Amino acid sequence: MLKILVVEDNPELAQAYRLALSQRGHEVQIEGTGAGGARAAIQEEPDIVLLDLMLPDIDGFSVCRHIRQESDVPIIMLTARDDDGDVIGGLDSGADDYVVKPVSPGVLEARIRAVMRSRQVGQATEDTAxxxxxxxxxxxxxxxxxxxxxxxxxxxxxxxxxxxxxxxxxxxxxxxxxxxxxxxxxxxxxxxxxxxxxxxxxxxxxxxxxxxxxxxxxxxxxxxxxx
Missing domain, CATH: 1.10.10.10 (Winged helix-like DNA-binding domain superfamily/Winged helix DNA-binding domain)
Structure with a gap:
């Protein structure tokens, strides 16, 4: 089970994420603003953050950079557009991966597992050299x-x-x-x-x-x- 923080301002979409991820055994916390998401990412110590790019107060790029100043928690950026500008912007701000919405629960789960595996590989490397x-x-x-x-x-x-x-x-x-x-x-x-x-x-x-x-x-x- 993972503790997942979802930063998404669309209530229907946020609840869909909560339902899909909870059914897969994860604990899910929802935040609807960038400020709330940044605060929760640092204070609540989730295992991974799903961060929407378009938020009502602060854009996802800025939220990601703020989180990175305090935490190395894995971050998957959620974007509505599949273009290189969003991809590069998300990675440059410190995200580990990006997902284009809408995304099926199975694909989202696979992307979460992939990011978590990459962190485990990195930790194993640290332990051997x-x-x-x-x-x-x-x-x-x-x-x-x-x-x-x-x-x-x-x-x-x-x-x-x-x-x-x-x-x-x-x-x-x-x-x-x-x-x-x-x-x-x-x-x-x-x-x-x-x-x-x-x-x-x-x-x-x-x-x-x-x-x-x-x-x-x-x-x-x-x-x-x-x-």
Whole structure:
């Protein structure tokens, strides 16, 4: 059973989420405003947050950024539009995944499981090594502090998980499907645009010239390689 916080201002939709998730054995808390959702995400310590993008007081991007300042709780963004702007905006604000509404209960449950599995994979990695490094780029797996050339970098959870997978397989070409499965937990239930967006944002933070990447390279027709 998971403790799930649903931040959704549409009462009918919120109750539909509550019913569907409760029937699957989860404990569900509903918040109808961005401010209430941000407060509950920090104070109530849910296992995962389902966060609507369009809220009456504060947009979901802002709520997500506020939560990320205080908590690393998994967040799935709920959007009404399936466009790259919403996807990239949600990931850039710190969300782990996005779901386009309307969504069936089975698909929603699968996306929740995928995000939770990816967090468990990340925790297992932390328990088996102390530092992952390539050149002057490193991740301390105890503190999850990322540095390059001794300078600390601020990465989102998605960017951090992607970097950890690339560091674990440095020198190897990994397809987007492989990166999706290893960094997010399930290639079947997620979208390859998650990888594209995370690569784009990660390059902005680890490359001296993101337009001419020397660390995170694209291998055309195959995928990406670190080194």
């Amino acid at each position: 102390s530092v992952l490094a390539y050149g002057d780029l490193s991740v301390d797996l105890g503190s999850l502090v990322v540095t390059r050339g001794g300078e600390e970098l601020e990465l989102s959870p998605n960017e951090l998980r992607l970097l950890m997978v690339l560091l674990e397989h440095q020198g190897q070409v990994l397809s987007r499907e492989q990166l999706l499965a290893r960094a997010w937990g399930s290639a079947a239930s997620l979208d390859l645009r998650l990888v594209n967006a995370a690569v784009q944002r990660l390059r902005l933070k680890i490359e001296e010239d993101p337009a001419d990447p020397q660390l995170l390279r694209t291998v055309r027709g195959f995928g990406y390689r670190l080194g």
